[in-house]
Amino acid sequence: MNKIVEKEYFSDQVVKLVIEAPYIAKSRKAGHFVIVRLSEKGERIPLTIAEADVERGTITIIVQKVGVSSIKLYNLEVNDSINDMVGPLGHHTHIEKVGTILASGGGVGVAPLLPIVEAMKNAGNKVISVLAARQKNLIILEEQIRQHSDEVVIMTDDGSYGKKGLITDGMEEVIKREKIDQVVTVGPAIMMKFVAILTKKYKIPTLASLNTIMVDGTGMCGACRVSVGGKTKFVCVDGPEFDAHEVDFDEMLLRLNSYRQVEVDAYERFLNKYRKV
């Protein structure tokens, strides 16, 4: 059981949860994720670790409401507990000084991007971060990203904050302006697909952190498989970061929708139950 010790609403869609997990707090590095199972009958879902506090023995996760499990997570309060949490999982990000890093994060993808930005900056890189969301209230962790970035560009679809446009628009402006040695991108699969297309055009090495469907998260089931350079890889044990130019994002997008209908139905049932209460 892992207790929630702090909760902060970023918007009516996104919440930050600080959760007791002393071992994970100590062992985790940038890029790692955890698997949680909320309750006895819950499913196992992967969530990336945004921050950790070794002293307090806590990790921070950011959750956006998308389906039944994430809504249940969103609704948890301080002192509630998560039934099961295991990690840290996956390979941590390879951090080295390469020069100038362009870090791009979309939506709640900014949460897993934060520790990478921090580590890249600490390794002596110049870090330019581009954050994007549909609208102003969905831009998260801006202050924390600013602390570890030399420059931050904000993009919103509706222009309600920062510049109006897609994340790739903001990135291309930077790429045209100065030499970028490496791009790191975390966000929705469709966003990362277009980031990969952009950076391939400019021949900039690009790492994408993938978030796929998982069950055990330890390599046992293969639910998370993706095609990278024509070969099947497991995101949980081979990733979660891969060369974005080699990832088959179209296949990944289809696989992410494996349970689309089931999820819609489950969501309906959940809402009905909720309304009755």
Added chain:
Amino acid sequence: MKGIGLLEYLKKERSQEWRVELRSNFKTKERTQLERLDMPEREPDERNKNFTEVNLGLTEEQAIHEARRCIDCPNPTCITGCPVGINIPKFIKKIEAGEFLDAARVLKETNALPAVCGRVCPQEVQCEQVCYYPQKMKKPAVAIGNLERFAADYERDSGKISVPDITAYNGIKVASVGSGPAGLAFAGDMAKMGYDVTVYEALHEIGGVLKYGIPEFRLPNEIVDVEIDILKKMGVKFINNFIVGKTATIDDLTKEGFTAFMIGSGAGLPNFMNIPGENFIGIYSSNEYLTRINLMKAAYPDYDTPVISGNSVAVIGGGNTAMDSVRTAKRLGAERAMIIYRRSIEEMPARDEEIKHAMEEGIEFLNLNNPIEYYGDENGRVRQMKVQKMELGEPDNSGRRRPVPVEGSEYTIDVDTVVVSVGVSPNPLIPQSMSELEVSSWGTINVDKETMQSSIPDLFAGGDIVRGGATVILAMGDGRKAAASMDRHIKQKVRNVISLIKEFKTIGEILDFAQ
């Protein structure tokens, strides 16, 4: 007990009064004329619609009848066929004598999971294969497995479950990495020898493959839980949601006071065939398919985990896991549940009982067929598979005849779910976390086959992480071996320290050493 010691022990046991008397009750000829009893089972048409256990177990009368068949040989070869060395004639004679609880106690002297083994062990290629009946009389073996299950079930149902005796607690902390059969067997033996045992498990449930892999209709989870409870009563601690090598490393745990470790982390990486279209939605590894259903209970509407189990399900492979998967698909309502296997039925690695049960339940067997490509629809869902017919050629390294494709024999089958069950590879998490640990090119941990000790002296390993994909009972045998040699290893270390201390001349030197 090894070699001569074991034989003498068995002889002594056999000459005990009660055994002599029991033997004299019937002439050997009277015993050998009795027919082997079949395991009672539920009707195929009823059982293939739900997950209730297929085998019903022997009644008391049936068990005594079957136990009477055992002639209590002076040289019981059956024991040599048991990876965990159960005193088979003794427990069987206890059943014949009607002392069912004692029979269970005998089992538990060497086997931490008798109710599990009585259900899933391939006895027909182990103890029962080397039984006197098939060896000397060409008759069906004494049903040792069915009797084992009977005794274990009887004890559980009696509510008088015995907890094995524990020698004096020695306070030495040891850990098992993994709570599957290797880890549980190891934990049981170490606890009996007085060690302070902790078992770490990556998943939320204790039991490893016994929980996520083997379906309820073959091994109900509650049976596994009862055996785990006994280990808890023996003082074994279980920690779930903990991945050794990730949550904390072996080094971290050593600093927490653990003296030695047994790695039984299993063969947790499913193999795929790497043919076109294999990543279409609806194509699962058997690990994923079975985990969703057995561990996550996807078939129950009040559980959140989903599974796609369609009307036309193809399971690729011919092992026990393939049989488990295809019988599960049938139970989830598939009209066509098919086994697609590239060799003939004779070469199938699955147990005969599993193949027989599958056939009775209406599973189609497409032997000498091999998938070569999958086709999906615009949503990426699998809809069809292209299959090629095979014929058997010359024997290969495994001694089985090699399947050879028949040119121009390709055809398609409509499918909406595919389960790929073509073996597993060792889980890389532990080897990845320890660069100095020697592994084979397959990724299995290299160990001394006698002691199960790895290239790191305080680290032992057993089960599929060493074997690459075997059976529950072989993993348990490894766990027991690892326990025995770890005990010797630790005691030697203690002796070394004592002799070192003896050489010190002053208390000050001892204190310096201790620091």
